Amino acid sequence: MKYVYYPGCSASGTSKEAEESLQAAMRALGVEWTELEDWNCCGAAVAIGTSYLLSLALPARNLALAERAESDLVTGCSRCFMNLIRAVHYTHENASVREEVNELLAETGVQYSGKARLRHLLDVIINDVGLDVVAERVTQPLDGLRVAPYYGCCQGMWTYAQFDSTEDPHCFDQLLATLGAEVVDYRLKTACCGGTLSMSRRSVGARLIGDLLAAADDADCIVTACPLCLFNLNSFQREAGKIKGTHFNIPVLFLTQIMGMAFGLPKKALGLQRHVVPVDGLYEKIAAGAAVSSSAASASGAR
Amino acid sequence: MGAQANTVDKAWTLHTPERVLAARDLVGNDFSLCYQCGLCTGSCRTAYAMKYTPRQIMNLLQLGREDEAVAGGSGLLCTACFSCTFRCPRGVAVTDMMTAIQRRTLAEKHADPHIRRFYRAFLRTVERHGRFHEAEFLVRYYAPNPLRLRDELRLGLTLLMKGKVTLKAPKVKSQKGIAAMFRKAAEIEGRP
Amino acid sequence: MVVPSDNHEPRIVGFLCNWCAYQGADLAGTSRMAYTPNVRIVRVMCTGRIDPTFVLKAFSSGADGVIIAGCHPGDCHYSEGNYKTTRRIAFLRKLLAQMGIDGERFRLEWVSAGEGAKWAQIADEMSAAIKEKGPLAWRENLKEA
């Protein structure tokens, strides 16, 4: 399997661990993974506040690049996915938008015709690679680890419409269960983390983050499918705690990090040292869980 | 005259259909389909902090009162998560309208300068480098307001130490072309 | 050769079956859905009645496009007249293609009695597409050829 992928600014910057672990996990799964050449920022949730056209043309340029490379495009960032798929839909539905977007793209010498298909990382892992292949690669099952999957808002909508329920998706749960984790169901798994509000309007952003952390409180860790959410949930636990009148200390990981843990990949390759909220405790929990399950296994074996 | 006249003074006068149509051009979608059920607002995580909820903004647009919506600044709280658009039972592209209001709020300088600076700083780094550049962004965003910078110092240092923020600017080959896209967009959209 | 001109309004003949498509067009009317006046309708009981000569006659009489519209597959009032149409039309389509008449000028559509909006949309689409292509002027062009 060969893929051209779009990392996005967040995964190559403030959430570097997402990118590092993604590379490591994909190598482990035997997936050929090449970065889209010369990609640019999709505009996050910011370009749209200045220019409607840029909010479509910036992501469209990356699709055009994929088209030039005669490939589909995969991304592991939900915010980017949202912007990219919006560009796909809007240029498809509206001829005048398509023309104007291409007029902009001409400045960088590319055109977008709508040929390149867009895929989400989760979609690729579950539907192309397959959970059976993922299961085979697991060397250190996440026994006893209670994990809350955070699908994210941008995930819950167009993204999952391609391969899962839009309002109540379950694909992430399946992946985590394959890794041996105990999946924690909680009500805000598709609620928005506030995106860039954490930077532009801290009081509101931190409240949204606080609500999320509180809802997933009884999990050992939260796992996200978006580097931007990863950054938000990791970096503002102190501020969120202040607003909610509590103290949060919940490790938050990217989905390929937890996969890498289950695959027994080295911590450094997964960027685990980069976390604001330390994640070392998780290994202890897994070890304890493994001990319990192996003693249970030997007990049942004795009988 | 008297008391009754006062009431009338305070009442909103209705705008003409032409004016409502002008608003439709502004946001490019048919908000007149909205039947005010409030599902958008109920689905919105930031509505609690808004002066006008998304549904109320739809109503302001229907009345040709988009200036009121723009000045209210609620559009700035839209995270573009698209929940409202996906759920709208009448198929109204609510998010597109919220962001249209957001654009005008920013363009017409109704927003707090700090927030305006956030948008400017972010996009400026993309325009200059093709990608987001955290370090440059932080400088542009906080430089005029050192007090805020002090609040952020703790996080900034942590990020720096963990290797999440680098001072080196990202390199994109087509960087000039991307800057040209920004200029072209401003030209088409008639922005300064 | 007759060349496309900007102010050319195409003439399109629609052969519509009495039970589905014609009723659908009536529904577009009762629902007051505005659409192009360029499509003119001939009512037949079933699309299965449509003889290829009707279509050829329309083109030779100056039509720029012909549309046949009937019940959705499986919904034919006469059980499967529309299915028979499909087969007959496939042949006619090849013939027309040889004469330079493509799929934008000759269409087969399924429109149910409840699909007034669909009929209006098809009419507008087809008219716009043909307008872009310009007049067919079949007789004149054939003479020149």
Added chain:
Amino acid sequence: MPEGKSDVKIGVYICHCGSNIAGTVDVEEVTGFAQEQGSVAVARNYKFMCSEPGQALIKQDIEELGLDGVVVAACSPRMHEPTFRRVCEAAGLNPYRLDMCNIREQCSWVHKNGATEKAKALISAAISRARYLEPLERREVPVVPAALVVGGGIAGIQAALKVADAGRKVYLVEREPSIGGHMIQLDKTFPTLDCSACILTPKMAAVKAHPNIELMTYSEVVDVQGYVGNFKVTIRRKPRYVDESLCTGCGICWEKCPWKAESEFDCGLGQRKAIYTPFPQAVPNVPVIDPEHCVYILRDGKCGACLKFCEREAIDFNQTEKMVEVEVGAIIVATGYDVFDPSAITRLGYERFPNVITSLEFERLCNATGPTGGHIVVNGQEPKSVGIIHCVGSRDRKYHEYCSRVCCMYALKFAHLIREKIEGANVYQFYIDMRCFGKGFEEFYQRAGTEGVTFIRGRPAQVTDLAISEEEQGKLVVVCENTLVGAVMRVPVDMVILCPAMEPRADARDVARLFNLSQSADGFLLERHAKLEPVATASDGVFIVGCVQGPKDIPDTVAQALAGAAEALALIDKGSVELEAATAVVDEAACSGCKICIPLCPYSAITFNEAEKRALINEALCKGCGVCVAACPAAAIVARHFTDQQILAEVEALLVDARPAPAEV
């Protein structure tokens, strides 16, 4: 100008239809245009052609000018063709010499500009066709004096009783083991609050007792052949494994049966046995054996409790499916509706939370014969607060765009019943618009308002168990913008009732095909005319009544059922129907005997005369579709009223303005 028959005299009549046509089409100009066409003896316009004076105008011209053909340019032929055919007939002109030209539905109503030009083209086409129209004779055949009613809900019951009361034979076919439909599941009915079973069961008993009604439950219509007045209907009777003629309904069998299943009648909230009647007042009061739960059937004779205890020896495991054929003159389709499955809208928590229920489930909970004996209990507790969510799957483009018309009223009824049964209960109505338009409805709305019900205007975004305060612990929280205040509310409740849309039956498409009907865009079956023919359909002799046509409350359903009965009786009592004269006919001289046409005919109307080597069409069976006509390689089959000549002339004249004027050539 096409070469027409020069000797015919045609009258052209252009209707203003008030301003419906004249407002867009310049009728004077069009009249002038018509006047100039060949063969046109007279062209007139008038305000309402279909009115008495309009008709008189045509009649007078036919008589005085001796017209051979008439063109009426007005509304759709589906609207007034029969009217103007009668006019022609009355004036002594063969009705098939009329051509209707549709300049309303397909012209003035849909075009802002260019309507006049198009009207001219359409009229020119109609005149050309009219030149070639030939007189045809219609034949009469007798009507079978019986009706078939499909579906035994309140609509079917009411229609069957009325036709039977008029002395006509009725076959009533019901898919379920008992008649009663959705209505028998309901508790009280709005706005009068009379008990649903109390008003329906006497009617069900009357059906059973009526000498003119042959009731076939647990049966389905599988095939319909023939035509108006003479339908041949095949009905599949599923095996009950109980002999209806022997069973007394004593109940010993279901008392002794050890095997249980979820009760469909109680929406899965209660249980029934493997041999069961759906409810105690079932009609007929004869049980059926459910082969999916009966162990005798599943495991080859390993039970037989019912066999042992039935003194009448009515249990018969050897029963098999039976096909019954009946002949009827009219058919009334009353197959009802389905309830929308709200689990599609996951955010409302149906199926995730046991205390989120549908309105139909609440009806069973509230009903004294229901699984809880009429006690409103969820999760083992009586709810102290209830949220009722309107428009679930209705008024929503993602599911059903239409309004289901009954939810506002039954939601008010629920509030009343809850307040009556649970003292001090808080009831919240989450509504978008209160639609209380029927007789006595507004008064009921007022009454509910004074009974301590809270109205919150807004469509809820979420039903969640995520508590953010002490007060919300252990409750369901309805999250919703109170749109009248402009603030998001969180309303903690013990129970949520969803009001799901009424939607077309899952097999509505199959039913439509079976009876040759159309569906409207929403999936319900389509009536012939939205206002004036509410129960007739595009298929003559087939009528639709009740919710099969669209969401309705009980009074409207009953009114429609009676309308359907009247239509069926009018057809039957007339005694005969005129058959379509526009059939196909073989020109024997031209027929080469190739037999291509024979397998094409969907009605097997074409036979082959071996002696003469000619095809022959049986006019009684032919429905005039014309498939054989288009297929005949020798052009030996003529479609009467739609001849090649007529259509070709129509097409040519339709494009009269598309060709360059002769002077320019």
